[in-house]
Amino acid sequence: MPQIPRPSARRLSLYLREVQLRLRDGAKRVSSKQLGEALGLADTQVRKDLHWCGPFGGSGVGYDAETLRDRLRSVMGLSRTWNVVLVGAGNIGRALVGYGRFESEGFRIVGIFDKSKSLVGRRLAGTTIRALADLPRIVEEHDARIGIIAVPRESSQEVADILVKAGVRGILNFAPARIDTGGVPVTNVDFSVALEQVAFEVTMSGARGEQP
Amino acid sequence: MPQIPRPSARRLSLYLREVQLRLRDGAKRVSSKQLGEALGLADTQVRKDLHWCGPFGGSGVGYDAETLRDRLRSVMGLSRTWNVVLVGAGNIGRALVGYGRFESEGFRIVGIFDKSKSLVGRRLAGTTIRALADLPRIVEEHDARIGIIAVPRESSQEVADILVKAGVRGILNFAPARIDTGGVPVTNVDFSVALEQVAFEVTMSGARGEQP
Structure with missing residues (x-):
């Protein structure tokens, strides 16, 4: 697989989401212009990024939506099933399971x-909540490659250490803290960053004179 | 305010987070190289983005961390308080309030x-959960510019319509659906996209030969 730069990688994920939405709406084809407009990107950028998915034939006619979806999924490693372990059965954990x-x-x-003794043994969406001590065994048994951290900030590094030691290869982190994983890739979902982004967009749209 | 392109805008938010983390760790200065390494970006890209925050004096010595934080906050419209309305008191809503x-x-x-009658009237983190019918009045009373959608997919467009009609200027959307807001900027937090990103990173780090 080629070395895809991280910003492009991030956008491929967004293209995939957009193509899936359009397929659900009944679209057969999708153009770089449509993708660019939906995501606030130049269509030249979109075409450049989609080159990572291989050649697509003539330009100007757009991409066949199903082919594009399948190629995006394949490049992104999504044509397989990923086993995931979730640490934290609080609100975020429950939101994820209920998703x-x-x-x-x-x-x-x-x-x-x-780690809460009052939660261990209870069931959440059909799965029994376990103690952290069981994590290495479950990771190994199921060859779980991905770990989700949905614990408070204070416990996040400790949980990251346990996940890395157990052998996960990638982490999705919801704790608002920087965690050290010794090279294991981390994707952060930070609600404050998201809210700041909205504030920023509102500020900018005000500056553009869109609505008073 | 200048027109900052959306990808740079998104990164400013990440720089701010990183600078704040470093300040908390006691750092006085931060360099474009450090920011780039932390976020997986070239330092030329970082410097280019930070030009939006005005001139910073000599290169090679890094940025004064507090000045950089303050300028980022100012450019991003974060030196004021933003009033926010939250729709949805389920798991995601509770996670946000508990954040x-x-x-x-x-x-x-x-x-x-x-919209659930069984939740209206209850208290969540000291705030009474209200019916959606009260939303326009509260938005107006508090000049709330930001709305958060934390409802299931099926209700997300309906809620978006109510928020836009009430006059919010920006939306943070947690529902896994594309919503139409007639030009009001939307920032989406999609858990599947985040998880796909992790899978992608694992796939790529495997391709780089980092760990078997």
Whole structure:
């Protein structure tokens, strides 16, 4: 697989989401212009990024939507099922489990863990919440490559250490803290960053004179 | 305010987060190289983006961390307080309210709304959950410019319509659906996209030969 630069990598994920939405709406083809408009990018940028998915034939006619989706999924490693362990059965953990779309997108939560003794043993969406001590065994049994950190900031580094030691290869981190993983890739979802982004967009749209 | 391209805008938010983390760790200065390394970007890109925050004096010595933070906050419109309304008191809504860092970052949740009759009237983190019918009045009273959508996919467009009609200027959307807002800027937080990003990073790090 070629070395895809991280910013392009991030955008491929967004293209995939957009193509899936359009397919659901009944679209057969999708153009770089449409993708660019939906995501606020120049269509030249979109075409450049989509080169990572191989040649697509003549320009000007757009991409066949199903082909584009399949190639994006393949390049992104999504044509397989990923086993995932989730640490933290609080609000975020429950929101993730209740999200209900992971399974259809190739992600299977094979273990839910919490350090709270009052939660261990309870069931969450059909899965028993386990103690953290069980995590290494479950990761190994299911060859879980991805770990989700949905614990408070204070516990996030400790949980990251446990996940890395157990052998996960990538981490999705919801704790608002920088975690050290010794090279294991981390994707952060930070609600404050997201809210700041909205504030920024409002500020900029004010500057553009859109609405008073 | 100058027109900052959206990809740079997104990165300014990440630089701000990184600078704040470093300040908390006691750093006095931060360089474009450090920021680039932390975020997986070339330092030329970092310097280019930070030009939007005005001139910073000699290169090679890094930025004064506090000055950089303040300028980033100012450019991003974060030196004021933003009043925010939250729609949806389910798991995501509760996770957001329990997040506990918004207030210190200039965001104040002035109303929580839910369509469920069993939730309306209950209290969540000291705020009474209200019916959606009260939303326009609260938005107006508090001049709330930002709305958060934390409802299931099926209700997301309906809620977006109510928010836009009430006059919010920006939306943070947690529902896994594309919403139409007639030009009001939307920032999406999609858990599947985040998880796909992790899978992608794992796939790529495997391709780079980092760990078997």
